[in-house]
Amino acid sequence: MGLPARRPHAPAEGRARGQGGRVMAPFPKIHDLYVSRMVVMTVLLTWTVLVGLDVVNAMISEFGDVGKGNYGLLDAVTYIVYTIPRRAYTMFPTVAVIGALMALGQLAASSELTALRALGLSRRRLSLSVAAPLLVLTALMMVNGETLGPWGQRSADGMKTAAKSKDMAVAQFSGLWAREGDIFLNAQNGQEHADGKDTWLELDDVRLFEFADDGRLESIARVATAEHRKSGWLLRGVKRTYFEGNSVTQTEVMEEHWTSQLDAAALAASASNLWRPRYMSARDLRDGINYRKRNGLDASEFEEHYWGRWFYPLNVLALCLAAIPFAFGTLRSGGAGKRLFIGIVFALGFWLLQMQFVKLAGVYRFDYRIAYLMPPVVMLGVSAWLFRRRSG
Incomplete structure (x- = not known):
């Protein structure tokens, strides 16, 4: 009586097939x-x-x-x-x-x-x-x-800006900082605009902190937008608070010209580094989109x-x-x-x-x-x- 014939080995996937022929x-x-x-x-x-x-x-x-x-x-x-x-x-x-x-x-x-x-x-x-x-x-x-990617890029840009200009700095959560004499500028957002041959820098949600010679805070100005034109800085929607002794006074104007030697080109370069959408996280981009839509700004790039x-x-x-x-x-x-x-x-x-x-x-x-x-x-x-x- 001979041995039973051995069944040939089935292919790898064929051996794994169950009832109904499914793998x-x-x-x-x-x-x-x-x-x-x-x-x-x-x-x-x-x-x-x-x-x-x-x-x-x-x-x-x-x-x-x-x-x-x-x-x-x-x-x-x-x-x-x-x-x-x-x-x-x-x-x-x-x-x-x-x-x-x-x-x-x-x-x-x-x-x-x-x-x-x-x-x-x-x-x-x-x-x-x-x-x-x-x-x-x-x-x-x-x-x-x-x-890690957005944090590293933001840290690199802030370090580079601070090293190249002693009067400017870029902070990850507090935006762009710049100094003009006794006045410190902080902007949460900014971008360059162009209309034909005319180009200008526009900063949004700006704070101006003015200090006295003795280091005392004299005033804080909240500015909706600050535009740098050829004639100088044009501040729109200015709400300023003055600190004088034991009293505090407030003023509000629609427009105000600010005479400043602040380097707009350096500010524009710093702003472009700080608010480059391509290097932001999805969360920051979403916040940027919401911010622009609330303020009637173009959010297409974000x-x-x-x-x-x-x-x-x-x-x-x-x-x-x-x-x-x-x-x-x-x-x-x-x-x-x-x-x-x-x-x-x-x-x-x-x-x-x-x-x-x-x-x-x-x-x-x-x-x-x-x-x-x-x-x-x-x-x-x-x-x-x-x-x-x-x-x-």
């Missing part, structure tokens, strides 16, 4: 961890290289400011170090797609992807193995973009960057999923240069497409959410089409 394989398995580890290592290496190049380029640019005021070489290095978290956040979507393509290209070139497919792994399962670690890194970058924060993870996912199908065909041949080229083309194409949609939203005043949603939808559509084509 019951848990996630992750060894092959998932292997692919994920390869993706993470390649992404981290790519991240280090690209952020390093960005830091070197920024350092060269910072050397041009060394020697202005008390801004020295050590200050320039400190400034760059503070901005590294923000640079890592900004660079990550590009790093993710290039790193994923490099990792999958390496697996394809060594026929490891072919071996995994022979075990019964579907393209969807391999895509999940790639997307899972990228989602974890994306979550970390979102936390970084809301905490809305643009605010919704950009929310669509950040979708951008990363769409970029990587659209690039993954190339690993099953195009990346099997060719070296690292080809993979790098494809990754850069994908990243640049995506950002150019999104930039155009966002600019159109600003010009034609339609919802920024639509502008940010369209490019990921296009990329995910390309990914789905490429998957069907590769499967055919």
